[in-house]
Amino acid sequence: MRNSLIFSVARLIAVRLIFGCLALFLVSMLIFMAIELLPGDFAEAVLGRSATPETVDALRRQMGLDQPAIVRYFSWIGGAIQGDFGVSMSGFGSDTRQVADMIGPRLFNTVFLAIMAAICAVPVALSMGVLTALWRNSVFDRVASVATLIAISLPEFFVAYLLSYFIISKDMFAQSQMGLLLPDFVSQGFGWLLQLVPSFPTLAIIDDAPFWEQVWRLSLPAITLTLVSVAHMMRMTRAVLISLLSSPYIEMARLKGLSPMRVILHHALRNAWAPIATVVAFNLAYLIAGVVVVEVVFVYPGIGQLMVDAVKTRDIPVVQACALIFAAAYIVLNLIADLVAIISNPRLLYPR
């Protein structure tokens, strides 16, 4: 009984893993093809307009660009599987740099920030979702609904600049441009509130500072990302729970005399994990792959910035590696969401 359960779960996981690998493989082909289609030629771009065709050809041969696309694809993907993403095109001669070495620390920074934001955002989003579902149509629910709608609508760079603005001007808000626009008592009251906010650093510089110092420096970008991603997750949690609240088994739970809180936490949430996990996974993937704008605002050396820079300089191996990592992040996180859905559903775990 127990063994067959483990077996069936293992089989479900294996099937999804295979599909995940297949998806990653297809994505890698798409990435490669998309970059093939990019206009321009690296060799020409490096050597300039005055280069003779011979020198361009020589450089192309040196970098393997003269090979057919299919050969280059397989040599790239073959290396990528072993963790070797090739050599960056940004260095010459003795100054070659491995793509993996360039990406490694940047990826670490991005994941570090993503984890920080996730630790804040996921619990807040889930508990707000539960509370808005519990007190649906109350003042709290409406305020939360409007606030999250605003948070979804504002671009993240705007949120980031707004937060930085408040932090920079917090000690003299009443005298700032915005403070002067507002009526006196509002700007003074707001200024007083801002005094209570700690002076978060507005630049997220990475150096050899101790761990907690690093965490402190990352607080503002983490808050920005939390604000942006909470809204989506919270609204989804609320919507899923409310749709479940019309189920007959919820009515049965109410008719057993259970408190509304227990009805939601014990009976509704139990069956809501699958869709919640999907939206959480989607948002976590966004925290890894979609934060380039926030990185730029806070001058944070993450992988998003690296990729944008690489696109500018036509550093194709780096672009490809970054895109592949982003795709892998989405696939792995969705795989985890699938697993949560399987584990939380007895109908899949225990066949009849």
Add this chain to the structure above:
Amino acid sequence: MPSNAPSPHHTGDDRLLEIRDLKIEGQTDGIWQPIIHGIDLDLNRGEILGLIGESGAGKSTVGLAAMGYVKPGMRFTGGSVNFDGRDLLSMPDKDQRRYRGKRIAYVAQSGQASFNPGYRLIEQTVEAALVHSVLPRDQAIARAIDLYGKLSLPEPEIIGFRYPHQVSGGQLQRAMTAMAMECQPDLIVFDEPTTALDVTTQVNVLASIRDIVQEFNTAAIYITHDLAVVAQLADRIKVLRYGREVEDAETQRMLSDPQEDYTKSLWAVRNITRTERSSDDIQLSVKNVSASYGKTVKVLKDIDIDIPKGRTVAVVGESGSGKSTLARSIIGLLPPDNGEVLFQGDALPPSIGARSKDLLRRIQLIYQSPDTALNPRQSVGEAIGRPLEFYLGLKGRAREARVAELLNLIELDESFAYRLPGELSGGQKQRICIARALAANPDLIICDEVTSALDQIVQEEILNLLIRLQEELGITYVFITHDIAVVRAIADEVIVMQMGKVVEKGSRSAVLDNPQSPYTQLLLSAVPKMDPGWLDQVLAERSK
């Protein structure tokens, strides 16, 4: 009397529940409209009250009101619900919850829907006892297992540790009764607990419910639309219609001498009598047909039947017996694995895609649920007009005229052509579905449970309409149903199916009055009769 339920406000007599002038409103499209117009209800300890009426009569609403509860979108607007001397409606939610689950429990229609799919049965059975601190966990589990045994669930020690999807519908209804019994409440509200079950399962669940309610002397409100079912259990029966009381009497008197016309009409279908006709002119014959879903699930096994022209052949059996699959195979939606279907002597192409338009026209299908069979965005005229245009090429005026003719034929006004399905009642929608099938001028109509979703009175009207149409137009019916009363009313011949096989076939009188196969006998004996002693009789016969 439950020992753990002392009654501080005992009124001196045995009165447990007193509902006075109960008024409830419901919200439709933002407007509050009265649903219950002032109902009184009394219940003594240990008494069972049957609450019957059609869907929409307010039975469930009254049953839930006895727990001080209204569904979302409804509200109490007047009256009182006195339970054991205290008015549930005037106390705050928190106090109401102390009664629910502990002293008043609820058993719902569908165990599949009313058990949380995420928890094992035993967790849900003991939940109320733990939340209300009635019993510590180990004792609660012991009592649950004891109740499972009393309700004749198989392997009572183990079954609780299964998830709801792992046990059958009948077992879930028993488990739900055990869940309601766990706190040994004073009152249980049974809301159509056997309606979703097959008749043969229903008998056993009814017997289990009756025994356990008697053993603990629990009072009960038993809600159903089936008078014969409630007659087996109830001491008293109350008939509701449109949120008002029609009649209230002792069970014996209600059955032998109903006062109101409405009460009499409740078993109207049982009053249709029609002489049985035979015919040798075979219109459709199914020869050795087997069919399966996928490669593995065999649903039809070697079916061999003949359908005589202009007659009604009823196909009966429990859910899962292959009745609807047979219809799908005849119509060509599920091509048979082997065997063939002959229509007026010629073999039909097995798949619907290979059949000519004329063949398609001659065999029509009417579905069980008229609510989902009509496109909600299409007016009645369009719904009926489409087959006219598709099969017969009627357009413009001619089409309109034929639609009006068909509406007259199904006894509806011509103005219905401009209405949308949402504006029609269930019975009217089923009439439209019939008209849509008739529009093709078919020779054969397959009726798949066409009356199952309808109330008794509407059922009678639809059956009478179908009978009239057959007499006027000479159409052949294949009538799929699980309701023996309907078979008695309409069939000329009967085919009994079980697990994909035909176990008996013959004329109506032969099959119903003198059944040969043991399964047919079981099926017929399981149909509740309008006689309070019927359940005892059946059980006595079975134990022999």
